[in-house]
Amino acid sequence: xNIIISNASSDPIYIQxxxxxxxxxxxxxxxxxxxxxxxxxxxxxxxxxxxxxxxxYEELEKEKLIDSVVGKGxxxxxxxxxxxxxxxxxxLEEKMIEIIRESKDLSMSQQDLIDHLTLLFEEEQTT
Amino acid sequence: xxxxxxxxxxxxxPQFTVDNVSLDIKQGYITGLIGPNGVGKSTLIKMMLGMxxxxxxxxxxxxxDMPKQEVDIKQRIGIVSDDCFYYEHLSIRDTxxxxxxxxxxxxxxxxxxxxxxxxxxxxxxIEELSKGMKVKFSLAVxxxxxxxxxxxxxxxxxxxxxxxxxLLDLLADMMQDERNSIIFSTHITTDLDxxxxxxxxxxxGKLVFSEAKDEVLERFAIVKGDSQLLDSDxxxxxxxxxxxxxxxxxxxxxxxxxERLFGNYAILDKPSLEDIMYFTAKGGRIHx
Amino acid sequence: xxxxxxxxxxxxxxxxxxxxIYLAVFSIAFIPKQSSSIHLVGIYTAFASLSLxxxxxxxxxxxxxxxxxxxxxxxxxxxxxxxxxxxxxxGVLASYGIHSLVKVAVPELNKxxxxxxxxxxxxxxxxxxxxxxxxxxxxxxxxxxxxxxxxFFIIILALAQPTAIFMNMINENGFSSNLTLFLILIGIxxxxxxxxxxxxxxxxRKDL
Numbered sequence: 103x104n105i106i107i108s109n110a111s112s113d114p115i116y117i118q119x120x121x122x123x124x125x126x127x128x129x130x131x132x133x134x135x136x137x138x139x140x141x142x143x144x145x146x147x148x149x150x151x152x153x154x155x156x157x158x159y160e161e162l163e164k165e166k167l168i169d170s171v172v173g174k175g176x177x178x179x180x181x182x183x184x185x186x187x188x189x190x191x192x193x194l195e196e197k198m199i200e201i202i203r204e205s206k207d208l209s210m211s212q213q214d215l216i217d218h219l220t221l222l223f224e225e226e227q228t229t
Numbered sequence: 230x231x232x233x234x235x236x237x238x239x240x241x242x243p244q245f246t247v248d249n250v251s252l253d254i255k256q257g258y259i260t261g262l263i264g265p266n267g268v269g270k271s272t273l274i275k276m277m278l279g280m281x282x283x284x285x286x287x288x289x290x291x292x293x294d295m296p297k298q299e300v301d302i303k304q305r306i307g308i309v310s311d312d313c314f315y316y317e318h319l320s321i322r323d324t325x326x327x328x329x330x331x332x333x334x335x336x337x338x339x340x341x342x343x344x345x346x347x348x349x350x351x352x353x354x355i356e357e358l359s360k361g362m363k364v365k366f367s368l369a370v371x372x373x374x375x376x377x378x379x380x381x382x383x384x385x386x387x388x389x390x391x392x393x394x395x396l397l398d399l400l401a402d403m404m405q406d407e408r409n410s411i412i413f414s415t416h417i418t419t420d421l422d423x424x425x426x427x428x429x430x431x432x433x434g435k436l437v438f439s440e441a442k443d444e445v446l447e448r449f450a451i452v453k454g455d456s457q458l459l460d461s462d463x464x465x466x467x468x469x470x471x472x473x474x475x476x477x478x479x480x481x482x483x484x485x486x487x488e489r490l491f492g493n494y495a496i497l498d499k500p501s502l503e504d505i506m507y508f509t510a511k512g513g514r515i516h517x
Numbered sequence: 518x519x520x521x522x523x524x525x526x527x528x529x530x531x532x533x534x535x536x537x538i539y540l541a542v543f544s545i546a547f548i549p550k551q552s553s554s555i556h557l558v559g560i561y562t563a564f565a566s567l568s569l570x571x572x573x574x575x576x577x578x579x580x581x582x583x584x585x586x587x588x589x590x591x592x593x594x595x596x597x598x599x600x601x602x603x604x605x606x607x608g609v610l611a612s613y614g615i616h617s618l619v620k621v622a623v624p625e626l627n628k629x630x631x632x633x634x635x636x637x638x639x640x641x642x643x644x645x646x647x648x649x650x651x652x653x654x655x656x657x658x659x660x661x662x663x664x665x666x667x668x669f670f671i672i673i674l675a676l677a678q679p680t681a682i683f684m685n686m687i688n689e690n691g692f693s694s695n696l697t698l699f700l701i702l703i704g705i706x707x708x709x710x711x712x713x714x715x716x717x718x719x720x721x722r723k724d725l
Contacts, residue, residue: 112499114443114446114447115443116443142401142404142405142407143405145401145404145424146398146401146402146404146405149397149401149423149424150423150424151259151423151424151425151426151441151442151443152257152258152259152404152426153258153426153427153441153442153443154443157443275724275725278584278585279584280581280584280724280725281724281725282722282724296721299589299590300587300588300589301587302587303585303586303587303588304587308585312578312581314577314578314579314581314582315577315582316528316573316577316579316582317576317577318531318573319527319528319530323527323530326527327523327524327527327528328586330520330523331520331586331587331588332587
């Protein structure tokens, strides 16, 4: 898992870290049961405040994406497979909406888009 | 639990006064004591160390009373400063021989490895050390007696940028144990602020605020815009303002209010600690 | 406490030669001319050594260093008083040793016979001086201590003649006034201890 903090970003540091960890979990790069670095280790590695990393883990725990086990550290939650799937579906839908808007700009009909998608889908499956 | 508890500390000097300062330094975290030069940071630190006796108020370090349990406290704390006064004519080795027997938990192995890491030769005399090297030496001493609390007075002022980054790692290493705490004072906002959890801001002998750094940075905002926006009512919202012929730049301590107030008429920026320090010192408005 | 004494002697390491030189210079200066040279050599060496240690401390802002270490200010002061006793014994006994040698080696100088009083007398005088000197050393700042060292040096120089007379008087009276002498020594000892307590009180309250 890579985390990159940008000073140029308008997002606060904790949001940046949170987004990247969430992304890693939702994308499947981190799987249920994988352990995450401890709050203090992550703070050291990123050279940020312990409070910042603590807040990140607390927020992610609220989203039920990670579990923290006292004395053992934090793990990617396995209890919430449906939730993760739901989240990923939501993201997929967002992207689809984007595609629909884009196709409208190109004055494609619904059928055009479906046809195009089917074509690409088949191509993808054969490779 | 708090690593340090200051209660109503007052110390009056002819030139200035440390005025009724109460401050908690939390255990397990790094706290930065910031403020312009000569506003009482060093006096506060010296009172924590029992070097200066307050006129009134109390100091409690690691649950022990200063000065009653001064010796116990000093076994458990490390002091880093660029004016730690060692005997100038002695070598590092002799100075270590002098210091080590005082500590119950002296770790000779750790000490030699720090000397190596900091590229300090044991044969070097104290008078030959640069300011930065003296800080490194006192850091080596502090880290070699298993200090639970590190008190650093202006530690980075004599350090080169390369070692400052290394220092961040050393301090973060110490903070892997959540029972440990660090407090440092500084008048320049350095890269040390990156890892600070809490910020206590001192100005003119008074505590302006003491809170989590992230909260401070989210609460304050820099507003930039046309000087015509400033009427006497609006001015009171600012902690400090800098006006020029081409506009104004000011600090507000309530970002949301400023967003409502200025809408799209002005630009709101994230402040740095330096901005906060500059405008507060300039404005001179004190608020708890 | 031992660590503090160790500290003083580590700090002195490179200056130990200087103390030997003090001893030699005072011996050469006084032995041929002064009848009471045994006392003067002892007193001068002891006090010069003590002010050497305090000057090294002052030059290096030693108090600011010591208070960072886990020791109480009380112990810092007590250790310095013990250092003063060690130097006193060293100076006086070294002087006694040198004079015993001189008496055998150079009989033509006609040095008087040595008595216990030749040891106790100078010890008393140095301790009395230290009792006045040390409280000042611990309460004054850097500049003040420099002045105090100079003042004490002048006092000691001025004391040479009275010391000689005083010691002669004691020796002439012989054993008849043993009790008075004993009482004076006890008095000085009490003065020394009282001075130590006073210094602890003053130094504990001082801002560094």
